[in-house]
Amino acid sequence: MPEHTRGRLKAEPESPTRSVFQRDRDRIIHSGAFRKLKYKTQVFVYHEGDYYRTRLTHSLEVAQIARSVSRTLGLNEDLAEAVALAHDLGHTCFGHAGEEALNESMLHLGGFSHNDHTLRILTRLERRYADFDGLNLTWETLEGVVKHNGPLLPELPGHTLPTTIREFQDEFDLELGTNPGMEAQVAAIADDIAYNNHDIDDGLRAGLFTLDEVAELPLLGGIIRGLHDRYPGLERQRLIHETVRRMIDHMVTDLILETRRRIAEVKPQCAADVRNAPRALVAFSEEMRAHDRVLRAFLKQRMYRHYKVNRVTSKTRRVVSELFALFMAEPECLPTEWQEDLEVLKESVSAGAQEKARARLVADYIAGMTDRFALAEYERMFDMESKT
Structure with a gap:
């Protein structure tokens, strides 16, 4: 409940008309990082088509599912929505390709992960x-x-906490080794439901696979056959939409039933019981988890590794890698305000930490770029005929 919040790192007067979690949600929506999600890749780069999902539309779909599930389970809808809306704020331009390229560039300089960058x-x-x-x-x-996405366990061999999370943990203990709260668990699976379904929709729209191929998947086959029986001759686009909406309904219904079963089994009396439970309480049934694995494998092979997607991925990785290398070698090419931040860093860190500090600042700059800004910046920096 909002009244039982552990508060904020910096205490401030609360609103008489909005709960603390409503204010969190509102601050996220009004942030600059949230607005920029409009032009950040989900799978397809923004200029490939107006109907493909972006990080913004994906986040809104996750929030809608998370809010609906939370309402049915009697959880705090505003908290679930806040987590859902914020969960992808740290993604770079060009989706996972951009993140992988930036992490590779930062490999010996602290690394990069979108979850850490979100914080x-x-x-x-x-x-x-x-x-x-x-x-x-x-x-x-x-x-x-x-x-x-679950507890963070730095004590495991070979596992270290990302930089920002590790440093923030010293200020505000987030109990990283325990389960997240129920609302965050809901947001995580709402994320899975949203991207699985909209990737099927976008993949069909892009012609990366066909409805006949999708109909061979266990979960989707029965849905599509039922639609053919009920609506003979239904036009393709309506058939796709009806398939996707029914698949979302199947997955959400299964999630609610399995979560209620687990709650009845564990009988948590408070939030601490949820966090210390032996496993997550919000989950799919084993049958739905099996369907989900088949669906993910299909999408990985037929969509994420499709040669058309690979070609764009290859290009965008080079954009990120080359921009990073340029700004590291020539930080004087950064915009004025970023150079000012760099000067402040130079005064606040030791000589031995200068390179890591500069790398993090360059990573901040690149990670904040939208797809279209990154492409324009690349042209400005590498095309002699481009105006700066």
């Missing part, structure tokens, strides 16, 4: 308020965003 945005990079950097969100929202 960086929420706690440092958004500079809108007079009293603090970041959005000063509640403990529950920050915990949910950082742990929405």
